[in-house]
Amino acid sequence: MPPEHKPLFVSSVAKRFLYCSGLLSLYHRVRNQRSLTVVMFHQVLPEDDPRWPDTDPNWTVTSHLFRNCLEFFRRHYNVIGIDDLLRAGDGGENLPARPLLITFDDGWADNEQYAAGILQEYGLPAVVFVVAGAVDQEGFWRERLYRQWRRGSLDADQLGGLWRALPDAEDTKPRDWTSAKAFWALANRLDTLDDVSRTALLNTIFQPSSALEGSVMLSTAQLGALAKARISIGSHGLTHTPIPLAANPQKELKDSRRRLVALLGLEERRAPLALSFPHGLYNEETVQLARAAGYRLLFTSDPHLTSADTANWQTALIGRLNISSGNITDRNGSFRPELLALWLFNRPRVFTGTRRKENARISSVASVRY
Ligand SMILES: [Zn+2]
Secondary structure, three states, rough: HHHOOOOOOOOHHHHHHHHHHOOOHHHHHHOOOOOEEEEEEEEEEEEOOOOOHHHOOEEEEEEHHHHHHHHHHHHHHHOOOHHHHHOOHHHOOOOOOOOOEEEEEEEHHHHHHHHHHHHHOOOOOEEEOOHHHHOOOOHHHHHHHHHHHHHOOOHHHHHHHHHHHHHOOOOOOOOOOOHHHHHHHHHHHHOOOHHHHHHHHOOOOOOOOOHHHOOOOOOOHHHHHHOOOEEEEEEEEOOOOOOOHOOOOHHHHHHHHHHHHHHOOOOHEEEEEEEEEEHHOOOOHHHHHHOOOOOOOEEOOOOOOOOOOOOOOOOEEOOOOOOOOOHHOOOOEEEEEHHHHHHOOOOOOEOOOOOOOOOOOOOOOOOOOO
16 A cells, blocks of 8 residues: 555544644634534433443443533634524624534433533533423333343343344344344344334333433423523424434424423424434435424534535534544543544534535434434
């Protein structure tokens, strides 16, 4: 392989030097002056919370790491709220330099219990995209199954039985059900079932929900508390089904908005105007349906920045960057700001709305689950 085609290897020492010397920050200040960065969180919990052992580490950050991230955002960005984006208008003329929006997906109870208070301490706004049908509920089937699996309360017979009960179960050899790979292979296959078949199958092994499980998702009261704490509420669908795969996409889009209006006690004209696509999946039709349902800001899970110069926000598909603790900490779990800087500062920038034809498609970002 010619030298110029060798993959770029930057050692951890070099990464730290790039950050500590201020070079990365300088690069970011010049390059991203007119780029909107949107970050995506899911759960925020302290490690001593009883729910911590049951959370998925890929989609959960500790309260401490969340604070580290907020300090980082304050240092390198101007954090804006959803209202700033709604007011930005064509060309984003009212946006500050290096704008950043903090988002959360799903509507986890911990967002109100921990993240909201920390955001208030730092004086920063955010938006929580809520699965309207999950409010006051015990959570999504994937998370319930995951919790039972992590606790070791599902034995190999039960998991093997589920696997064999799936249609076209060609591979029926015994599996090591203690491995995460085997578990997620099962979960991904369950994902392909329709809701009724999957619920019937899972109800044979789901344990009765405990008080702990009951507090996993936001309650109506917590939703109201978030709204009062300068946290905007957006929609993440009605049932968390990917919109392009839903039997009735319009119902997912319209009824989630209606339900949020009812839960928050809002006037119809104050209905949430922002939507993040469940599982990050969308296509041209769902984009059109979402706009027809009244959404003015559409957020994907495609990992890119959005150019503030050219975007007409109300026709743009706004990308988001997931914050995963594994990507921004060292082996000891300590925050490494240079890793977060390298993840955020150098993402591709997408021009949407006015200059480039919209990139409406089924997202192929395989890592996006929520
Ligand atoms: Zn989600």
